[in-house]
Amino acid sequence: WPNFFPIEFNYITTDKKNTIINNDDFLIHSSPGNHMVPVIGLRIRNNKKNGKTIAYSSDTEPCDSIQNLVNKVDILIHEATGKSTGHSSAYQAGKVANKAKAKALLLIHYNIHNNDKSQLKYMAQKTFDGPVKLAFDFMKFDF
Template sequence: LEQAGVDFNNLTDIIVTHFHPDHASGIPFLLMDMWLMGRQKPLNIYGLHYTLDRVEGLMGFYNWSEWPDFFPVVFFRLPLKEMTPVLDCPEFSIHASPVQHMIPNIGLRVDFLQSHKTMAYSCDTEPCDEVVRLGEGVDVLIHEATGESPGHSSAAQAGMIASRSEVSRLFLIHYPTGRFAKGDPVAEASKTYQGDIQLAKDFMVLEF
């Protein structure tokens, strides 16, 4: 967040998609830094019951309830059903839908109310109809491309979902890099989707 120029003390809401280490392990460190900076205003955290029960357990491991003057943390548990409202504000609204992963997980759809643009995020998932419906007709679909395996998708499968959802642009994320890299994800996705395809990069900014 600091490298991206975001003051984390200005954060008001956090959505935790699922309880895997690469998506949830940083939460205790973030909350600790907020506390050390003297935060007083509440922080809202949204997620499935399965997810937030474990986030609370993780924080409990550090006895966070005993830290003096810890700011309020409010947990909002979401039902496991499609297009569940998560956040609604003048600039945008966010809905969540379950996706197919190894543990309960959600993808997200953001509707930008002033520009009338739309974006969907698959999160970690294997191809499923829920993601197709979540991303139906969006301007941007952000879809994982880990590789074809249980609970994950290949770049070609991400392209297939983009085609079925009839999205305008596809951004691939969560793809293998470094010594794990294999092939060209964009070329692979282009076999199943004929629209604009890009690899998402750290600190990339999308304008809506």
Template sequence: MRLTILGCSGSIPGPDAAASGYLVEAEGFRLVLDLGNGTLARLQAECDPFELGALVLSHLHPDHCADFSALTVLRRYHPAPPYDVRQRRLPVYAPLEAPARLANAYAPHEAERLRTDLTDVFDFRVFPPGQVRIGPFEVTAVPVAHPTEAFGIRLSHAGRTLAYTGDTGPCEVLDELAAGADVLLCEASWADAPDRPAGLHLSGRQAGELAARAGVGRLLLTHVPPWTEAAAVLAEARAAFPGPAQLVEQGAGYDV
């Protein structure tokens, strides 16, 4: 598997930095995990968005799905798409409310809100229990701790595993999600402190402790907001996790 960072700024886009979005490739199949503010621009620098095989949204906060509206415009109004997009709708795996909420975000005005339907170009699918096959990937979605319905995502291919926390506070299911993963792509939104709100995000220390407990091969830290000192988050993670750990960078690629 090849992981490419479309954006990794936490909560909001940063200066010249897109929010959360990740391209995962194997056997010529392209899957995108999250499509936050600014990520469609980076995706176009990596590949033709019409070549996507599937889109997976961990949750519906804007920094993880805002560019879905732009992707809708592309799929509906490109003057010369490479195929009939209404015959090859893009599979979108997302929380239950995705069709309605994403339609609301796209609606041109209030009068159109309830009549806007995106299923002409997208095939919405709710995360099933257990494992599902998406292209060459075996994918498992696990509910995590966040103020909205949110999932951590585990992708396996050819004996290799990438675990992605999405946005989450500490919760027991993260150990299952990350167990033995070759790469853990883990949010770390702040430095550790006793007054951090529960059920929202992980600190650098908590990300490192998770990686250590789960026995992962490599820790990649993401979702650091522009107002957080990234070096402090990384230092916490490295103090808690004895393996290789680094902050991801927009545009960078990582082999899993």
């Protein structure tokens, strides 16, 4: 079709710790999560800032492939929907962060209609000693 931007599809395999990008700026790996539909978690290393790393769990139950992906990251962004099929609770996210030796945990994908969000931080802090924050739209952090 004329006057449309070309779209390039790059297929990502579901291998554990699959390299997606490796250049001067970033090293990005993916690993499959455990959800009701296929999902991948991401690990991003900033090659320009002393190798700082951030990882995103995607929607997933705790699983070995994501646990291995997020090992020793500076910031772990982990979903905290609740303990249901294909999801994790804040407590479980804290356990993942603790086992990974993450420096900080950022909870995301939680029920925004829950008026007592302090309970999410409390539950994550039961299993993780590092700093825990709740993500919000347009949040910024140094990485």
